[in-house]
Amino acid sequence: MELRQFCSQSRVVIVAGKGGVGKTTVTAALALAATRAGLSVLICEVEGKSGLTAAFGSATLEYDEIELAPHLRARTLAPNDAMVDYLESHGMKRISKRLASSGALDVVATAVPGMKDILVLGKIKSLEQLPAADLILVDAPAAGHAISFLMSARGLLDAVRVGPIRKQATDVVELLTDPTRCQVMLVTLPEETPVNELIETAFAVEDRAGVALGPVVVNGCLPLQEPNDWGERSLVEAGFSNEIAAAAVEARRFQHARRAMQQHQRARLAQELPLPQIELPQLFTAAIHRAELETLADALVAGIAAL
Amino acid sequence: MTNPFVSLVETREIVVCCGTGGVGKTTTAAVLAIEAARRGRRAVVVTIDPAKRLADTLGLSALSNEPALIDQQIWDVSNSAQRSTTGSLSALMLDTKSTFDKLVLEHAPDAEAAERILDNRFYRNVSGALGGTQEYMAMEKLYELHTSRGFDLIVIDTPPSRHALDFLEAPERLLRMLDNRMFRLLMMPTKTYMKLASVALQALLRTVSRVVGREVVEDAIAFFQAFEGMEQGFRERAAKVQALIDDPATAFVLVTAPRRDAVDEAMFFSHRLETNGLAIAGLIVNRIHPTFGDAAPDALRAAAQGNAAILNLADYRDIAIRERATLEGLTTKLPSDVVGYVPLLDCDVHDIAGLALVASSLF
Numbered sequence: 001m002e003l004r005q006f007c008s009q010s011r012v013v014i015v016a017g018k019g020g021v022g023k024t025t026v027t028a029a030l031a032l033a034a035t036r037a038g039l040s041v042l043i044c045e046v047e048g049k050s051g052l053t054a055a056f057g058s059a060t061l062e063y064d065e066i067e068l069a070p071h072l073r074a075r076t077l078a079p080n081d082a083m084v085d086y087l088e089s090h091g092m093k094r095i096s097k098r099l100a101s102s103g104a105l106d107v108v109a110t111a112v113p114g115m116k117d118i119l120v121l122g123k124i125k126s127l128e129q130l131p132a133a134d135l136i137l138v139d140a141p142a143a144g145h146a147i148s149f150l151m152s153a154r155g156l157l158d159a160v161r162v163g164p165i166r167k168q169a170t171d172v173v174e175l176l177t178d179p180t181r182c183q184v185m186l187v188t189l190p191e192e193t194p195v196n197e198l199i200e201t202a203f204a205v206e207d208r209a210g211v212a213l214g215p216v217v218v219n220g221c222l223p224l225q226e227p228n229d230w231g232e233r234s235l236v237e238a239g240f241s242n243e244i245a246a247a248a249v250e251a252r253r254f255q256h257a258r259r260a261m262q263q264h265q266r267a268r269l270a271q272e273l274p275l276p277q278i279e280l281p282q283l284f285t286a287a288i289h290r291a292e293l294e295t296l297a298d299a300l301v302a303g304i305a306a307l
Numbered sequence: 308m309t310n311p312f313v314s315l316v317e318t319r320e321i322v323v324c325c326g327t328g329g330v331g332k333t334t335t336a337a338v339l340a341i342e343a344a345r346r347g348r349r350a351v352v353v354t355i356d357p358a359k360r361l362a363d364t365l366g367l368s369a370l371s372n373e374p375a376l377i378d379q380q381i382w383d384v385s386n387s388a389q390r391s392t393t394g395s396l397s398a399l400m401l402d403t404k405s406t407f408d409k410l411v412l413e414h415a416p417d418a419e420a421a422e423r424i425l426d427n428r429f430y431r432n433v434s435g436a437l438g439g440t441q442e443y444m445a446m447e448k449l450y451e452l453h454t455s456r457g458f459d460l461i462v463i464d465t466p467p468s469r470h471a472l473d474f475l476e477a478p479e480r481l482l483r484m485l486d487n488r489m490f491r492l493l494m495m496p497t498k499t500y501m502k503l504a505s506v507a508l509q510a511l512l513r514t515v516s517r518v519v520g521r522e523v524v525e526d527a528i529a530f531f532q533a534f535e536g537m538e539q540g541f542r543e544r545a546a547k548v549q550a551l552i553d554d555p556a557t558a559f560v561l562v563t564a565p566r567r568d569a570v571d572e573a574m575f576f577s578h579r580l581e582t583n584g585l586a587i588a589g590l591i592v593n594r595i596h597p598t599f600g601d602a603a604p605d606a607l608r609a610a611a612q613g614n615a616a617i618l619n620l621a622d623y624r625d626i627a628i629r630e631r632a633t634l635e636g637l638t639t640k641l642p643s644d645v646v647g648y649v650p651l652l653d654c655d656v657h658d659i660a661g662l663a664l665v666a667s668s669l670f
Binding site for chain 1: 328329330428432514517520522523564566567568597599601602610616617619620623625626629651653654657
């Protein structure tokens with residue numbers, strides 16, 4: 001599929017996955033790929049805290065948008081800010097601070113589960129309606145919570161029968177269940193537990209939350225290496241020390257074993273979840289900077305082209 | 308020098324495993340409990356959300372909120388002559404809601420009051436997996452198991468919260484919630500609360516009713532009214548749970564992976580434990596890459612002349628160096644003898660053999 005076409009399938013893409021699988025990195029790489037196709041991108045960081053800005057060498061994210069790169073902006077969308085924002089835009093500016101400081105918000109949020117999620121998703125919906133960018137990427141909460149995040153609107157429709165929050169929830173359900181407006185992109189590592197969790201999340205997202213799934217991004221894949229014709233002895237003969245030769249053979253064996261394990265997990269994923277996979281390479285560098293993100297964007301573009 | 312993890316599983320009564328999600332906390336908790344059982348203690352591991360295959364391995368497939376004894380043949384791989392005759396291993400999977408229900412039943416003045424609470428919609432929301440409740444119920448379960456005296460060692464795996472320290476604050480947060488002025492007003496009988504409530508608070512309640520509907524507010528009020536008779540009991544219980552956290556027989560084990568985000572969380576956690584006057588009994592670094600010698604990656608690349616084996620070694624040397632640098636801030640804060648490393652294996656850890664491999668690098 002062509003990159004531009006891929007990135008234009010739905011304006012909102014929610015990137016979700018278990019903690020530690022590289023969700024934020026994948027979000028950033030996808031954003032860069034989309035800007036290459038000439039699209040403007042807005043990244044929304046739902047949990048507030050993020051390593052996103054470090055990769056771009058920018059300041060920390062705020063509720064107000066900042067520019068990370070040309071045509072690429074980012075902001076946070078923490079629940080409390082979304083709540084205050086909601087109240088202010090509904091003519092309750094005067095009491096919004098008081099509501100927050102008195103602890104009343106906590107009581108309300110407890111009384112209405114998913115209330116905070118609804119406010120965040122409602123804000124995403126209004127950004128989509130503007131529209132704030134050609135592509136809005138949402139860096140979702142960690143997997144377990146991602147399901148309740150996406151389910152919040154439906155749950156709220158059951159709990160709250162009247163009022164503006166119900167209207168908000170109805171709008172959010174419409175957005176989430178329309179594949180031309182919103183999709184979920186799941187990220188995983190090719191390992192046992194993350195793959196299991198991904199499969200569970202995928203079924204929950206599609207069957208229970210009714211949200212369409214895009215391809216699965218498999219992060220941290222080891223490359224296929226040529227069969228090892230360099231034994232320890234031949235390395236020594238080529239002028240490497242005994243220690244280095246031994247370590248090289250050991251590292252090679254380790255790489256092969258890990259890769260075989262990864263391939264096994266990817267095959268299992270493909271078998272249990274009929275979704276296309278996009279493979280991203282494991283990076284060996286110390287930190288993810290702009291150059292590494294470009295490398296990952298290259299891999300994403302190649303993966304998308306192969307879809 | 309004695310191995311810190313040996314004395315941990317041999318002498319402590321409670322071991323709390325903390326760390327961010329995805330670092331192998333559940334696996335670590337299982338390994339520690341199994342080791343204690345092998346050394347003759349009656350151990351129980353409390354898990355929150357075990358990976359499916361690990362749960363199956365431990366015979367946890369039936370979700371139970373009460374400890375289930377695990378057949379010794381499953382966890383004790385040593386030959387029968389060497390097997391411990393006193394040790395036992397139990398496991399349970401925390402069910403937040405039934406733990407909370409049990410607590411309500413215990414503290415309610417009568418069956419009717421208990422039922423009023425259990426049926427309340429607000430309560431059902433609170434008792435589900437809502438922020439803070441799961442953490443508190445984990446501690447509650449811990450207290451329950453500890454006072455039952457049925458076990459020598461309880462190993463608990465903390466809930467997978469974004470901030471691993473949430474559960475430490477759980478009793479305190481429950482008390483704070485009960486102290487909240489708004490809650491106190493809500494807890495007054497329906498007729499008087501509107502009279503007593505300040506104008507500002509009335510405005511707040513009206514706003515809340517307008518946004519989410521009146522019935523939501525009424526549910527909350529009904530809950531706090533029903534809760535009133537139980538407040539003292541809850542308060543005392545929270546204080547006891549807090550005391551258990553502070554008890555010297557309780558040990559905290561930080562579990563981390565050599566990943567920036569996991570290490571940052573672990574640093575945060577260790578700082579938090581310190582300010583609470585609690586010591587870290589152990590740090591377990593899971594899934595660290597082997598070092599593969601000590602050559603400098605750049606020198607290897609310069610000398611490689613396109614040799615794929617040497618370039619691959621240079622990549623793995625980079626990872627090894629990066630992981631150890633990532634951990635440095637954390638490991639230098641702690642005495643080196645409390646740090647244990649579990650290497651990244653070339654197989655997945657999800658069965659007893661895998662757990663035994665992990666154990667072999669700690670004990």
